[in-house]
Amino acid sequence: MAEQIMFTQDNRDRIHAVENSFGPKGKPLSKLGRVLIGEGxxxxxxxxxxxxxxxxxxxxxxxxxxxxxxxxxxKKQKIIPLEEIQLEDLEDSVTMRNQWLIRTPCKSFYVAAPSYEEKRAWMEHIEDWRSRLLQCGGCRPGSTFAVTWIPDRASAFCMRCSNKFTVAQRRHHCRKCGFVVCGACSKMRALIQHIHPTKWLRVCTTCHSSLSGMHGKTPEMSRQLGTSTEKIGSDGDEVEGSMEGSSEEEEAEEQMEDHVPSRWMETLMDSWSPYVRNKPDHLRPQT
Incomplete structure (x- = not known):
């Protein structure tokens, strides 16, 4: 009982610290029964x-x-329910090693760990706790997932009309297929329920036609964009970085090389609920 009380307080303090790190714009993370499993x-x-x-x-x-x-x-806090996550293991690419894909209904993206061991640890912990959550019976797994966006640098031409991108002819992304397209090929917006139930999202002409065919050409399902070339993103961090990006990639790699390894809490299971225990260094047995 004393250990459980100590753990409950330690866990509450850790969650409070994470909550405070996002400042006043972050959403509250403290919740009855919520446990911090790991970070990195x-x-x-x-x-x-x-x-x-x-x-x-x-x-x-x-x-x-x-x-x-x-x-x-x-900053830019994002919260994803575990039951809505689907993981896909990936081979190393030229730009990213130890990578895997995280699919969610609202957004899908690639992540990479600094080592293969950390990659496996992250994937196994996410899958493990997702399975436990679903086994409780109160949650249902997600069935529809957002596509992954093709990186800007993957194409110098619009993937619909083949016009070359320039300073004036900017890149955009279709929220339905993830293709890199020009402004002329992405003037329409549509409602994509699993991404956002009320927000009008940019779609390319091809996807707009398919959506119109599925739902009928109604004002409620599609809307034309103006002539503005403003980039519209479904996630603020998607527009970070310079146009070239090489210096930021090098800086990012350096940060990963110097980063503190992911920290996992020791799991403690009792007869009714999963617990996590992370003793302070001065209380751990010396080896």
């Missing part, structure tokens, strides 16, 4: 290249955000 830094592939992000795994959600002030403060 991973590379997340955004439109302009890999970016280091901080990730926190809880027993019911995965939280991540951008790193500022040497990791002591974070």
């Amino acid at each position: 830094r991973l590379m997340k592939l955004s439109r302009r290249g890999p970016q280091p992000k901080v990730f926190f795994l809880f027993n019911d959600v995965l939280v991540y955000g951008s790193i500022i002030l040497n990791g002591r403060w974070h």
Whole structure:
């Protein structure tokens, strides 16, 4: 009983620290029964290249955000329920090693760990706690997932009309297929329920035609964009980075090389609920 009381207080303090690190704009994370399982830094592939992000795994959600002030403060908090996550293991690519794909209904993205061991640890912990959550019977697994966006640098031409991208002819992404397209080929917006039930999202002409065929050409299902070339993103961190991106990629790689390894709490199971125990260093047995 004393250990459970000590753990409950330690867990509450850790969650409170994570909550405070996102500042006043972050959503509350304290919740009855919520346990912090582990934390660490991973590379997340955004439109302009890999970016280091901080990730926190809880027993019911995965939280991540951008790193500022040497990791002591974070911003752009994202919270994903574990039951809505689907993982896909991937081989190493030219730009990212030890990578895997995280699929969710609202957004799907690539992440990479600094080592194969950390990659396996993250994937196994997420799958393990997702399975436990689903076995409780109160949650249902997600069935529809967002596509992954093709990186900007993957194409110098619009993937619909083949026009070359320039400073004036900017890149955009179709939220339905993830293709890199020009403004002329992505003037339409549509409602994509699993991404956002009320927000009008940019779609390419091909996907708009298919959506119109499925739902009928009604004002409620589609809307034309104006002539503005403003980039519209479903996630603020997608537009981070310079147009070239090479210097930021090098800086991101350096940050990952110097980063503190992911920290996992020791799991303690009792007869009624999963617990996590992480004793302070001065209380751990000396080896």
